[in-house]
Amino acid sequence: MDDPGAPTRRALVVDDEAPLTEIVGSYLRREGFEVHAARDGLEALALAQTVDPDVVVLDVGLPGIDGFEVCRRLRMFSDAYVLVLTARDTEVDTVVGLSVGADDYLTKPFSPRELVARIHAMLRRPRRPATDGQAAADPTPPRRIGALSIDVEGREVRLDDAEIDLTRTEFDLLDALSARPGKVLGRRQLIDLVWGDHWVGNDNIVDVHVGHLRRKLGEDPAQPRFVTTVRGVGYRMGRG
Numbered sequence: 001m002d003d004p005g006a007p008t009r010r011a012l013v014v015d016d017e018a019p020l021t022e023i024v025g026s027y028l029r030r031e032g033f034e035v036h037a038a039r040d041g042l043e044a045l046a047l048a049q050t051v052d053p054d055v056v057v058l059d060v061g062l063p064g065i066d067g068f069e070v071c072r073r074l075r076m077f078s079d080a081y082v083l084v085l086t087a088r089d090t091e092v093d094t095v096v097g098l099s100v101g102a103d104d105y106l107t108k109p110f111s112p113r114e115l116v117a118r119i120h121a122m123l124r125r126p127r128r129p130a131t132d133g134q135a136a137a138d139p140t141p142p143r144r145i146g147a148l149s150i151d152v153e154g155r156e157v158r159l160d161d162a163e164i165d166l167t168r169t170e171f172d173l174l175d176a177l178s179a180r181p182g183k184v185l186g187r188r189q190l191i192d193l194v195w196g197d198h199w200v201g202n203d204n205i206v207d208v209h210v211g212h213l214r215r216k217l218g219e220d221p222a223q224p225r226f227v228t229t230v231r232g233v234g235y236r237m238g239r240g
Contacts, residue, residue: 009123010034012053014044014070015085016063024057027112031120041065048078055081055119058102068100075101079168081122083115101167104195104205121196143178145238148217148226150178159217169194170213173206177227177237186234210235 011033015021018039025035036051038044041062048056056074060067071082084102104118143150149158155171157164166174176193177185185193187203195205210227217226228236 008032008034009055010036010051010053011119012036012038012044012048012051012056012080014038014041014056014062014067015059016040016061017059020059023112024115027116028119031116039063041067041070044070045073048074048080052078053080055083055122057115057119058082058084060084060086071102072100075167081119081168083118083122085110101169103169124196145178145181146225150174152179164216166213166216169209170216173209173213174227177235181237184230184233184236190234206234 009032011025011028013021013024013028013035014037015024016039021037021039025037028035034051036047036053038047041064044056044058044062047053056078058067058070062070065073067084067086071084074080074082081104082102084105085108086105087108103122106115106118140152143152147160151157152175157166157171157174172194173190176190187206190206191203214221214224214227219226226237228238230236
């Protein structure tokens with residue numbers, strides 16, 4: 001249960017199955033969430049603009065526009081955590097969901113307790129990985145890696161002076177890597193830093209988000225300027 005003195009978290013549950021929406025909503029209310037529900041994608045987008053949720057539980061198989069398109073449009077105006085629900089346990093669904101800006105996914109049928117645990121894990125994610133020996137109160141100048149500038153405090157990334165629009169997860173990955181230039185970080189290390197050590201699931205979630213980050217940075221996979229793959233291990237910022 002959340003700290004009763006803490007601000008109320010807002011959750012938006014989007015599913016056309018009323019019984020499932022009620023079950024998920026009841027579990028979240030017990031955890032102190034203010035819960036809003038939508039039955040289709042357009043209603044979900046309108047509600048998200050009104051209530052500004054902290055987290056969105058989003059079914060993929062919605063009538064009208066599907067959950068992937070809802071997530072894509074949501075990312076144009078919201079930085080909420082998004083957990084997608086899919087009835088199909090396929091890698092394609094997972095990759096598509098994460099590539100349009102989802103933070104995590106669950107396959108139906110699922111345990112409501114696991115869903116709540118995943119949500120709490122997302123909300124505990126550190127916004128800024130600490131660097132060794134740096135006082136938290138010290139102002140942090142933008143990190144510069146070649147033509148790339150990363151303003152950690154302002155959560156702004158610029159490449160050749162042009163702003164790059166990153167999702168929350170993409171920024172957090174870039175933050176984790178750029179805080180440790182030249183150091184190889186394994187997938188599990190990145191999961192712990194970005195998703196939190198309570199996160200459970202397939203570590204290919206890291207590869208999907210790194211791939212999306214690279215595309216936004218205009219990376220050439222054959223000659224990356226910024227994020228380098230270390231085969232069998234993980235990723236490194238720069239060739240270091």
